[in-house]
Amino acid sequence: MSDDFNSDASPTVxxxxxxxxxxxxxxxxxxxxRFNVLTFGSPQEFLRRHDARAPGCLVLDLAMPGLGGLxxxxxxxxKGSALPIxxxxxxxxxxxxxxxxxxxxxxxxxxxxxxxxxxxxxRLALEKDRSAREARVEMDGVRAxxxxxxxxxxxxxxxxxxxxxxxxxxxxxxxxxxxxEVHRARVMExxxxxxxxxxxxxxxxxxxxxx
Amino acid sequence: xxxxxxxxxxxLHLLVWCRQRTAWGSLLFSLxxxxxxxxxxxxxxxxxxxxxxxxGLALRWLHAPAWVxxxxxxxxxxxxxxAGRPWLxxxxxxxRTLSLVLDFLFTPNLNYREITGLERVPFLGESVSVAVGPxxxxxxxGQASLVLxxxxxxxxTVVVWRRGEQRQAILVGFSIxxxxxxxxxxxxxxxxxxxxxxxxxxxxYMGIIASMGYDLSDDVxxxxxxxxxxxxSEERFRLAVEALPNATVMVDSRGAIVLVNAQAEAVxxxxxxxxxxxxxxxxxxxxxxxxxxxxxxxYTAEPITRAMGVGxxxxxxxxxxxxxxxxxxxxxxxxxxxxxVLASIVDITERKRAEREGLRxxxxxxxxxxxxxxxxxxxxxxxxxNQPLTxxxxxxxxxxxxxxxxxVDLDEVRDILADIVEQDNRAGEIIRRLRxxxxxxxxxxQPLALNELVREVLALIQxxxxxQGVTARTELAPALPSVxxxxxxxxxxxxxxxxxxxxxxxxxxxxxxQLVVRTELADGELVRVSVSDRGTGIAAQSxxxxxxxxxxxxxxxxxxxxxxxxxxxTAHGGKLWAMNNQERGATFCFHLPVHRGGRA
Numbered sequence: 001m002s003d004d005f006n007s008d009a010s011p012t013v014x015x016x017x018x019x020x021x022x023x024x025x026x027x028x029x030x031x032x033x034r035f036n037v038l039t040f041g042s043p044q045e046f047l048r049r050h051d052a053r054a055p056g057c058l059v060l061d062l063a064m065p066g067l068g069g070l071x072x073x074x075x076x077x078x079k080g081s082a083l084p085i086x087x088x089x090x091x092x093x094x095x096x097x098x099x100x101x102x103x104x105x106x107x108x109x110x111x112x113x114x115x116x117x118x119x120x121x122x123r124l125a126l127e128k129d130r131s132a133r134e135a136r137v138e139m140d141g142v143r144a145x146x147x148x149x150x151x152x153x154x155x156x157x158x159x160x161x162x163x164x165x166x167x168x169x170x171x172x173x174x175x176x177x178x179x180x181e182v183h184r185a186r187v188m189e190x191x192x193x194x195x196x197x198x199x200x201x202x203x204x205x206x207x208x209x210x211x
Numbered sequence: 212x213x214x215x216x217x218x219x220x221x222x223l224h225l226l227v228w229c230r231q232r233t234a235w236g237s238l239l240f241s242l243x244x245x246x247x248x249x250x251x252x253x254x255x256x257x258x259x260x261x262x263x264x265x266x267g268l269a270l271r272w273l274h275a276p277a278w279v280x281x282x283x284x285x286x287x288x289x290x291x292x293x294a295g296r297p298w299l300x301x302x303x304x305x306x307r308t309l310s311l312v313l314d315f316l317f318t319p320n321l322n323y324r325e326i327t328g329l330e331r332v333p334f335l336g337e338s339v340s341v342a343v344g345p346x347x348x349x350x351x352x353g354q355a356s357l358v359l360x361x362x363x364x365x366x367x368t369v370v371v372w373r374r375g376e377q378r379q380a381i382l383v384g385f386s387i388x389x390x391x392x393x394x395x396x397x398x399x400x401x402x403x404x405x406x407x408x409x410x411x412x413x414x415x416y417m418g419i420i421a422s423m424g425y426d427l428s429d430d431v432x433x434x435x436x437x438x439x440x441x442x443x444s445e446e447r448f449r450l451a452v453e454a455l456p457n458a459t460v461m462v463d464s465r466g467a468i469v470l471v472n473a474q475a476e477a478v479x480x481x482x483x484x485x486x487x488x489x490x491x492x493x494x495x496x497x498x499x500x501x502x503x504x505x506x507x508x509x510y511t512a513e514p515i516t517r518a519m520g521v522g523x524x525x526x527x528x529x530x531x532x533x534x535x536x537x538x539x540x541x542x543x544x545x546x547x548x549x550x551x552v553l554a555s556i557v558d559i560t561e562r563k564r565a566e567r568e569g570l571r572x573x574x575x576x577x578x579x580x581x582x583x584x585x586x587x588x589x590x591x592x593x594x595x596x597n598q599p600l601t602x603x604x605x606x607x608x609x610x611x612x613x614x615x616x617x618x619v620d621l622d623e624v625r626d627i628l629a630d631i632v633e634q635d636n637r638a639g640e641i642i643r644r645l646r647x648x649x650x651x652x653x654x655x656x657q658p659l660a661l662n663e664l665v666r667e668v669l670a671l672i673q674x675x676x677x678x679q680g681v682t683a684r685t686e687l688a689p690a691l692p693s694v695x696x697x698x699x700x701x702x703x704x705x706x707x708x709x710x711x712x713x714x715x716x717x718x719x720x721x722x723x724x725q726l727v728v729r730t731e732l733a734d735g736e737l738v739r740v741s742v743s744d745r746g747t748g749i750a751a752q753s754x755x756x757x758x759x760x761x762x763x764x765x766x767x768x769x770x771x772x773x774x775x776x777x778x779x780x781t782a783h784g785g786k787l788w789a790m791n792n793q794e795r796g797a798t799f800c801f802h803l804p805v806h807r808g809g810r811a
Contacts, residue, residue, distance in 0.1 A: 021637070025603070025630065028606060032609040063678055065676070065677050091590060113605070115608035
């Protein structure tokens with residue numbers, strides 16, 4: 001099964017609800033709106049069959065016997081899954097919805113749910129997943145490019161992005177300005193950036209991602 | 212004059228005997244008195260006799276009443292005093308009869324060989340005839356009979372005396388001995404010619420008749436007193452029946468009413484004159500009249516004090532034809548040799564009404580408690596209803612989208628419509644069940660499968676269980692016999708117990724929130740249902756108190772739930788109780804009698 005889930009696959013809406021009829025209805029509605037849909041009768045089944053690499057989003061019933069929606073959300077977060085979640089609940093219980101939203105839920109919808117609301121929320125969630133994946137892909141590139149730098153080039157990069165001039169950098173590193181210029185050109189080339197401004201942006205986002 | 216008195220007494224007692232044929236004493240006395248009168252007549256004839264032949268004839272005939280008197284007196288002693296040796300009695304009678312026979316064989320009679328002449332002697336200022344002539348030695352036979360007679364009476368008197376009836380011994384026995392001895396002695400002396408006096412034995416025998424008469428009249432007086440007592444006792448009985456708090460009817464063995472009290476008049480609307488002498492079936496409704504005489508006869512065949520028609524609802528019929536619910540107690544009364552039945556009838560109209568009122572109040576309270584409980588469950592109910600509604604809406608909107616596509620996937624749409632119908636039914640079923648629980652109706656007894664009831668209740672409360680993070684497990688006995696009961700009320704009990712179990716586990720960790728509903732057959736007679744939780748349990752001193760009204764541990768609870776549950780189970784002939792589990796938590800159990808005739 002897990003072979004079906006690879007990062008290149010088209011995004012899928014995963015629906016988890018313990019009520020078979022509701023599950024079937026939601027699945028149908030989402031399919032009718034031309035989404036790829038996979039349905040699961042319980043959180044346990046979802047955990048067993050789900051591949052974290054698969055793109056998509058989760059439509060999750062809040063109240064289920066055994067493992068509830070909130071618990072599943074927590075479990076996925078602990079596993080490092082960034083799968084966006086749309087919650088469905090039988091009653092619009094405010095404290096629960098606040099808790100769910102705080103933990104990063106995309107939306108919190110009350111049953112019976114109107115198609116427009118559900119589809120909008122699902123679209124939003126898929127978009128969030130897509131952009132998150134894109135950001136991750138970009139970050140992976142940055143990470144790979146950073147890895148190609150020599151330690152000296154890395155030093156030069158850090159000084160450059162901190163806004164120092166070549167002369168100052170040469171002074172700091174105990175070398176001549178011409179050498180720094182060569183290193184700097186190499187960094188720009190390896191990092192595949194055209195301008196200093198672009199280099200600063202990429203580096204900052206990488207630093208933000210903890211690289 | 213003497214003879215007249217004797218004849219009057221004789222006639223009187225003959226009359227007594229005629230009225231009461233068993234009063235042999237009266238007949239014998241009557242004979243004795245008549246014989247004494249006859250003897251007096253013969254003696255008078257002798258005194259007035261002008262010729263020797265006439266005297267002889269009179270004396271001969273004197274023996275006839277004497278024979279009657281002896282035999283009657285012997286009989287009287289045997290019958291009235293219940294004493295005297297039989298062989299002696301037979302001997303007296305035999306010897307006396309022999310002397311009577313000899314009397315008629317000899318001429319002129321038993322006493323004289325021949326009467327040679329008559330002598331006039333003065334007697335009580337008159338001149339009377341006395342016979343002169345040689346005595347007949349065979350006279351000894353007659354006199355022997357008199358001696359035996361005296362012996363017989365003495366013997367009998369001693370027996371009576373020893374029996375402790377001194378008064379009767381003196382009055383009858385002693386007087387007979389005394390007067391017989393005296394009369395016989397006088398006759399013997401006169402007849403042997405030792406004294407020149409007329410035979411006046413009857414004079415002495417009169418004494419016997421007088422004392423016998425006195426004794427017998429005592430019996431008559433006693434009978435009169437008894438009759439008076441009886442009348443008084445009858446009156447007392449009638450007054451007692453009259454004073455009974457219940458309507459009372461006394462019936463003879465043929466079913467005819469003999470006695471009715473005022474309460475019975477009031478209950479049935481008849482006057483007693485209209486009832487006495489009538490058949491008891493007049494008070495029985497028409498529909499039971501055919502069977503009633505048979506039941507009545509069965510009762511008289513085996514009369515015991517008991518309630519009538521145990522287990523059946525009895526009805527009486529009033530004069531206006533209306534029926535009155537009654538309870539009847541039957542008491543057999545045996546008077547002499549006739550059986551009467553005293554029926555004590557209680558009008559239970561008021562009790563029936565109170566019972567109905569109690570039932571109505573209990574059912575209202577049950578309803579109130581049910582509504583309260585469902586109020587607590589309303590969130591969960593809304594969720595329960597939301598599921599099919601969600602499914603319906605999703606399906607319908609999916610269908611709209613499928614229909615907007617070209618080409619339309621009709622198979623898909625058909626499936627969707629089938630699912631919508633199914634989910635609509637599901638929602639309808641939830642509403643139907645809810646409405647049933649909220650219904651405020653008559654209690655309806657029917658055979659119920661408790662396993663099915665458990666599953667229904669758990670389905671009803673499913674979302675509430677989920678919300679509270681409680682897992683419910685069932686251990687249902689297969690092939691459980693059904694019970695007889697009201698579906699709604701028993702659902703209410705189960706729902707209440709399950710909800711309580713959930714509440715009891717509010718403070719428990721998620722892993723502990725488990726409840727088990729168990730059904731089993733106990734002793735083959737009872738179906739037992741238990742609901743166990745793993746909560747904090749119940750304080751030992753509160754195990755009974757939890758069933759008291761207004762006892763509650765919940766801040767928003769009314770404290771009616773369990774008390775209503777218990778009254779419901781009790782009204783179903785079952786029992787509801789609580790106990791703590793060995794490990795942790797508490798178990799509430801109830802059992803109900805198995806419904807006869809059918810398995811679930």
